[in-house]
Amino acid sequence: MRVPALPLLVFLAAVLAPVPAAAQSWFPWFGGGFRPERPPPGGIFDTLRPWDAPRMGPGGANKDAKTGEAPKPTETPPPPYEGDFTRLAEILGALHYLGPLCGEKEKERWRGEMQGLLEAEQPVADRRERLVGSFNRGYQSYEQTYRKCTPAADLVIRRFLDEGARLSRDIATRYGS
Numbered sequence: 001m002r003v004p005a006l007p008l009l010v011f012l013a014a015v016l017a018p019v020p021a022a023a024q025s026w027f028p029w030f031g032g033g034f035r036p037e038r039p040p041p042g043g044i045f046d047t048l049r050p051w052d053a054p055r056m057g058p059g060g061a062n063k064d065a066k067t068g069e070a071p072k073p074t075e076t077p078p079p080p081y082e083g084d085f086t087r088l089a090e091i092l093g094a095l096h097y098l099g100p101l102c103g104e105k106e107k108e109r110w111r112g113e114m115q116g117l118l119e120a121e122q123p124v125a126d127r128r129e130r131l132v133g134s135f136n137r138g139y140q141s142y143e144q145t146y147r148k149c150t151p152a153a154d155l156v157i158r159r160f161l162d163e164g165a166r167l168s169r170d171i172a173t174r175y176g177s
Helices: 005-016 082-101 109-121 125-145 151-175
Strands: none
Touching: 082 109, 082 125, 082 151, 109 125
């Protein structure tokens, strides 16, 4: 089988021809693949950011989402037990929802425990908001999952009681004064 030379040369020239940098193609080996442009600032994509990340203001400077002011630098670093304390807050929030759902008589017990921890800790305002957010996240995550008490909910309560006791004991023994 003999291939005509002219169509073969045209095909090779088309494949091997240099492609401008801005050209896009269906195949990555013919033009670098499809690369969409970055969306302009100020659209819907500005809302997709971490909860505690500052929002960019119209002038390009960082602005706080709530007050509209430039954020203040953090003076004190978080304590070394911050991760354990945050987890304990989530557990207390989950227990606050699951306890009354499964027949616990004291409906405000775990909220009171969290309030007592916050009063004893006396965190700065932004840290307090993070801890309250962790409590609420624990509450809301189980509120979305459980509508009635099930054997799985009872198991979760027992495990959270064990983990909460372990965390509070570890925090008190490692970092207590």
